[in-house]
Amino acid sequence: MVLAGAPTLGRSAISGAEALSYVLTRPLEIPVAGKSVAQLEDTFDEGRDGGRVHRALDILAPRGTPVLAADSGRILRVKSNTLGGNTIYATDPQGRIVYYYAHLDAYQKGVVDGLVVARGDTLGYVGTTGNAPKDTPHLHFQVMRMPPDGKYWDGEAINPYPLFLLLHAPARNDSLVEGTR
Ligand SMILES: [Zn+2]
Numbered sequence: 082m083v084l085a086g087a088p089t090l091g092r093s094a095i096s097g098a099e100a101l102s103y104v105l106t107r108p109l110e111i112p113v114a115g116k117s118v119a120q121l122e123d124t125f126d127e128g129r130d131g132g133r134v135h136r137a138l139d140i141l142a143p144r145g146t147p148v149l150a151a152d153s154g155r156i157l158r159v160k161s162n163t164l165g166g167n168t169i170y171a172t173d174p175q176g177r178i179v180y181y182y183a184h185l186d187a188y189q190k191g192v193v194d195g196l197v198v199a200r201g202d203t204l205g206y207v208g209t210t211g212n213a214p215k216d217t218p219h220l221h222f223q224v225m226r227m228p229p230d231g232k233y234w235d236g237e238a239i240n241p242y243p244l245f246l247l248l249h250a251p252a253r254n255d256s257l258v259e260g261t262r
Contacts, residue, residue, distance in 0.1 A: 097237055100226035104178050107152050109244055110200050112182065113140045113207060113220050114147040118249035123242040130212075136238035137181070137223035144186055144218040146207040149200075151180050151222070151241075156196040156204075157233050159188060165221065166210020170233055171198065179233045183221035184213040 111118065127135040150171065157170040157179070165183035169192065172179055186208025198204070207218050224244075225236030 097226060097239075100177060100237075101239060103175075104173075104224065104239055104244060105247070107173055107178070108200065109151045109241065109248055110149055111140070111245055111249060112149050112151040112180075112222050113142045114149055114203075116140060116142065118245050121242060121245055123240070125238075125240040125242055137183075137221050138241055140207075140220045140222055142207045142218060142220065144206075144208055146218075147189075147203045148182055148185060148205045148207055148220050150198045150202045150204055151200065151224075152178070153200045154180075154198060156192060156194055156198060158194055159192060162211065164212050166213065167205065167208070168211075169204055171204070172227065172233070177227050178239075179223075179225040179227055179236050181221075181223040181225065181234075183223075184208055184211050184219060186210065186218070 111121070121138065121140060124135055124139045125137065129135050152173045154171055154173040157172055159169050161167050167185035167188060168181065168183045169185070169188070170179055170181055182204060185205035188205045189203045192204050207220050209215050209218050213219060213221070222241065224239045224241045226239060227233060228236040
């Protein structure tokens with residue numbers, strides 16, 4: 082994933098490796114209410130229509146399930162587009178990472194561009210807007226590095242699945258305790 086000879090970066094931009102080490106310090110919430118890490122599937126490398134690679138996680142949940150802010154930070158853009166339907170771009174408190182939420186059935190009232198959010202805040206509701214199959218409501222969730230040119234919709238994607246495993250898997254001590262019962 083990390084390219085040798087990375088191009089010169091803008092003042093605030095960080096490299097892919099830096100983005101990865103930074104995002105590892107963010108205590109990311111699983112962005113769909115009530116979902117445990119065991120219920121997640123790694124769909125990051127799956128193929129999609131038109132030869133695209135997914136580069137995101139699809140988190141299945143009933144229509145209307147609250148979509149939660151994975152991280153504290155700020156809303157960059159609340160906008161609809163053809164593929165994503167109702168979408169939200171957000172960033173962490175330092176503006177280094179971009180979080181993209183798509184296929185929302187509806188937005189939470191008051192969620193607008195520039196809003197400061199806390200991790201776990203409700204941003205909207207799971208749905209099938211955009212190109213999602215109508216019988217498969219899910220959140221399309223993507224984590225990206227904020228690119229040097231600030232084009233937040235076009236940053237290099239980071240797979241959040243291993244991050245959720247690291248953050249939300251039962252602690253080793255817990256499983257040892259379980260094993261002794
Ligand atoms: Zn998706």
